[in-house]
Amino acid sequence: MEVTGWGRFPKITAEIFEPADSQSLQKFLSSQNKSSKCISRGAGRSYGDSSLAAQLLSSRFLDNFLDLDEDRKTVRCGSGISLGDILKVCIPRGLFLNVLPGTKQVSLGGAIAADVHGKNHHRDGSFCDSVESISLVLASGELVSCSRNENADLFRSTCAGMGLTGVIVDATLTLQKISSTYIKQECLVANNLQESFDLIEANNDSMYSVAWLDCLSQGQELGRSLLYLGEHAEANNRKTDLKFRSRRGLSVPFSTPAFLLNKTTMTLFNNSYFALKKNSSGQSILDYDNYFFPLDNIRNWNRLYGAKGFLQYQFVMPSNSALEGMAAVLKKVADLGMGSFLTVLKKFGEENENLLSFPKQGYTLTLDFKQQPSLFPLLEELDQIVLDHSGRIYLAKDARMSETVFKACYPNWEEFVNIKCKYDPNGRFASLQSDRLGLS
Numbered sequence: 001m002e003v004t005g006w007g008r009f010p011k012i013t014a015e016i017f018e019p020a021d022s023q024s025l026q027k028f029l030s031s032q033n034k035s036s037k038c039i040s041r042g043a044g045r046s047y048g049d050s051s052l053a054a055q056l057l058s059s060r061f062l063d064n065f066l067d068l069d070e071d072r073k074t075v076r077c078g079s080g081i082s083l084g085d086i087l088k089v090c091i092p093r094g095l096f097l098n099v100l101p102g103t104k105q106v107s108l109g110g111a112i113a114a115d116v117h118g119k120n121h122h123r124d125g126s127f128c129d130s131v132e133s134i135s136l137v138l139a140s141g142e143l144v145s146c147s148r149n150e151n152a153d154l155f156r157s158t159c160a161g162m163g164l165t166g167v168i169v170d171a172t173l174t175l176q177k178i179s180s181t182y183i184k185q186e187c188l189v190a191n192n193l194q195e196s197f198d199l200i201e202a203n204n205d206s207m208y209s210v211a212w213l214d215c216l217s218q219g220q221e222l223g224r225s226l227l228y229l230g231e232h233a234e235a236n237n238r239k240t241d242l243k244f245r246s247r248r249g250l251s252v253p254f255s256t257p258a259f260l261l262n263k264t265t266m267t268l269f270n271n272s273y274f275a276l277k278k279n280s281s282g283q284s285i286l287d288y289d290n291y292f293f294p295l296d297n298i299r300n301w302n303r304l305y306g307a308k309g310f311l312q313y314q315f316v317m318p319s320n321s322a323l324e325g326m327a328a329v330l331k332k333v334a335d336l337g338m339g340s341f342l343t344v345l346k347k348f349g350e351e352n353e354n355l356l357s358f359p360k361q362g363y364t365l366t367l368d369f370k371q372q373p374s375l376f377p378l379l380e381e382l383d384q385i386v387l388d389h390s391g392r393i394y395l396a397k398d399a400r401m402s403e404t405v406f407k408a409c410y411p412n413w414e415e416f417v418n419i420k421c422k423y424d425p426n427g428r429f430a431s432l433q434s435d436r437l438g439l440s
């Protein structure tokens with residue numbers, strides 16, 4: 001069948017094996033030719049080609065809920081469960097995931113394999129910092145466990161390992177206690193990039209922090225943004241204090257004609273959004289679903305970029321070079337009018353020990369671009385700016401980075417490849433992305 005990532009680029013034809021349990025997965029891997037290649041696939045919410053290969057191993061039916069220890073605040077689940085389904089069970093018990101990406105529709109396995117981050121990286125790190133242990137099936141078909149104390153090398157390379165060490169079948173996570181699912185939000189306005197950085201720094205104690213940036217503003221207003229801060233609200237004895245919510249609002253029924261996405265319409269959207277929200281800035285109370293997952297309210301929003309799909313480009317730069325580097329990126333994008341609806345700026349805290357984790361201390365910027373031939377030379381220019389400022393590009397969003405750029409921004413790639421060879425000596429786990437980046 002035809003499969004793509006969330007960006008709908010590239011498209012390939014693949015066979016999908018959907019094991020019902022870990023035993024059938026073990027049987028499948030041990031009965032196959034030792035050189036046959038495959039890659040895990042969760043919910044297909046990575047944007048590019050990291051979960052694409054001719055043979056896919058889907059975790060769709062590995063979605064069981066295995067254990068919840070309310071005293072220890074831990075949960076153990078199958079890798080195919082979505083973060084939304086974990087919240088559904090945990091929220092009524094006053095428990096919540098420590099780190100949430102911008103959609104609750106990712107699988108637990110996908111969240112671990114990309115070591116995803118949320119709006120609180122500056123305080124709480126990334127998803128795998130809350131992972132206690134992982135069970136995975138290796139290329140040989142053997143089922144093994146790993147944690148910081150057991151098979152530690154396998155743990156450090158499975159967390160953020162993009163499915164290249166084995167198939168995660170279940171994992172145990174630590175949770176946080178909450179008394180309410182409401183979020184106290186404050187929206188602040190920054191009139192340029194320097195002000196955006198200053199506001200984020202001044203509010204470093206805020207638990208959640210994310211800025212929406214007008215990527216097409218130029219000159220004195222380059223990098224103007226709306227900063228959304230958030231804290232968990234206290235319980236208010238409302239019936240709804242610990243209520244799971246999942247809204248599924250409008251759906252985009254078909255791909256938007258690509259010609260509608262041009263410099264004029266993008267500028268109009270960015271200007272109107274900034275003006276509208278600027279006027280309603282200040283404090284408000286939101287439920288967590290609206291605060292963390294606003295995009296989940298629009299089903300199939302990835303069709304808005306047209307039938308050829310789109311690419312998301314996310315990079316991080318260290319604090320000392322981020323202002324200059326991001327100004328250079330934004331200027332290039334604004335000059336060409338190739339901007340996006342969703343340009344997001346966040347602060348990252350310290351990096352962790354996982355060999356291919358994306359976050360490192362500094363700032364991260366995310367931009368969406370319609371897929372078109374003129375985009376690829378632009379992204380190559382942006383890669384160079386990122387490298388010149390000691391930055392790194394996110395694998396979960398990537399569909400086109402070169403091997404040279406990858407190896408320059410992920411200094412632990414060689415150690416990763418050595419550990420992969422130890423656990424997968426025939427190089428059976430490979431995706432389109434890992435082949436392109438020289439990881440398989």
Ligand SMILES: Cc1cc2nc3c(=O)[nH]c(=O)nc-3n(C[C@H](O)[C@H](O)[C@H](O)COP(=O)(O)OP(=O)(O)OC[C@H]3O[C@@H](n4cnc5c(N)ncnc54)[C@H](O)[C@@H]3O)c2cc1C
Nearest residue numbers: 042043044045046101102107109110113116117162163168
């Ligand atoms: C709207 C939206 C918002 C997002 N916001 C954020 C964000 O704020 N922060 C962030 O970090 N990311 C974000 N992402 C990216 C997303 O969280 C990651 O790409 C995540 O990895 C997707 O998980 P998935 O289950 O869809 O995995 P897939 O896309 O199916 O796979 C992603 C990678 O995980 C591997 N994998 C999947 N399952 C397993 C398994 N069982 N065992 C081993 N490897 C496995 C795959 O091989 C592949 O390499 C966002 C994505 C979308 C669509």
